Amino acid sequence: MTRSALIEKVAERVEGLTLKQTEIVVETVFESIKEALRRGEKIEIRGFGNFRVKERKARKARNPKTGESVDVPPKKAIRFKTGKALREALNPPEQ
Amino acid sequence: MTKADLVEIIFEKVGLSKKEAQDIIEIIFDTIKQAFQEGESVKISGFGTFNVRKKAARRGRNPQTGEELEITPRRVLTFKASNQLKAALEK
Numbered sequence: 001m002t003r004s005a006l007i008e009k010v011a012e013r014v015e016g017l018t019l020k021q022t023e024i025v026v027e028t029v030f031e032s033i034k035e036a037l038r039r040g041e042k043i044e045i046r047g048f049g050n051f052r053v054k055e056r057k058a059r060k061a062r063n064p065k066t067g068e069s070v071d072v073p074p075k076k077a078i079r080f081k082t083g084k085a086l087r088e089a090l091n092p093p094e095q
Numbered sequence: 096m097t098k099a100d101l102v103e104i105i106f107e108k109v110g111l112s113k114k115e116a117q118d119i120i121e122i123i124f125d126t127i128k129q130a131f132q133e134g135e136s137v138k139i140s141g142f143g144t145f146n147v148r149k150k151a152a153r154r155g156r157n158p159q160t161g162e163e164l165e166i167t168p169r170r171v172l173t174f175k176a177s178n179q180l181k182a183a184l185e186k
Contacts, residue, residue, distance in 0.1 A: 001127075001130040001135050001136070001137045001138070002137075002138050002139075002140070003138070003139045003140050003141075006123070006126060006127065006130075006137070006139070009126045010119065010122050010123055010126050013122050013126065014118065014119050014122055017111075017115075017119070021109070022119070024109055025105055025109055025111070025116075025119050025120075025123070026123060028104060028105060028108055028109060029101055029105070029120065029123060030139055030141070030142045032096070032100075032101060032104050033096070033101075033142070034141075034142060034180055034183055036096040036100075037180070037183075037184060038183050038184055038186065041096050042096070043096045043097075044096070044097050044098075045097070045098055045124060046097070046098055047124070048124045048127075048128070049172070051174075053184060075185075076181075076184040076185065077176075078143070078174070078176045078180065078181075078184070080145075080172070080173075080174035082171070082172045086128055086131070086172070087171075089128055089131070089132055090131060090132065090147065090169070090170040090171075090172070091169045091170055
């Protein structure tokens with residue numbers, strides 16, 4: 001499912017909202033999450049999951065081709081943890 | 096940031112009522128959840144991709160008791176941030 005497919009499905013389920021308005025809402029939701037992550041905030045979507053920023057330290061690595069040592073700069077990575085309700089929805093007990 | 100903060104943002108920026116904002120946010124995440132339940136991956140361009148992965152059964156151990164047990168087959172989610180999102184973090 002792509003973003004546009006998501007927008008269409010959401011628009012079908014919401015009463016009295018146009019496709020354009022739905023698009024703005026979906027866009028705003030993901031932009032807001034992105035902004036919060038940029039500020040280093042943790043995002044908690046109950047029943048869905050959490051996003052947080054994890055700092056990866058600078059490290060030395062080797063170019064496997066040349067054997068040369070290279071410095072890898074510190075990086076920020078995003079960690080997503082699936083929420084309990086979602087994990088259970090993916091794995092119903094009768095499976 | 097929680098769903099309540101997202102409701103507030105949608106209320107302020109988009110001009111929906113708080114009730115409408117709350118409903119649509121629930122529907123957005125529920126619609127994504129339904130796709131996952133179908134085993135579908137969800138790609139939000141500019142944000143990232145969620146993939147549903149199937150894990151086979153395997154033997155494991157309870158680290159506390161040392162007891163051996165079978166870990167049942169299950170579906171797990173992975174999230175891969177888009178390059179755009181990664182770039183935003185480094186700004």
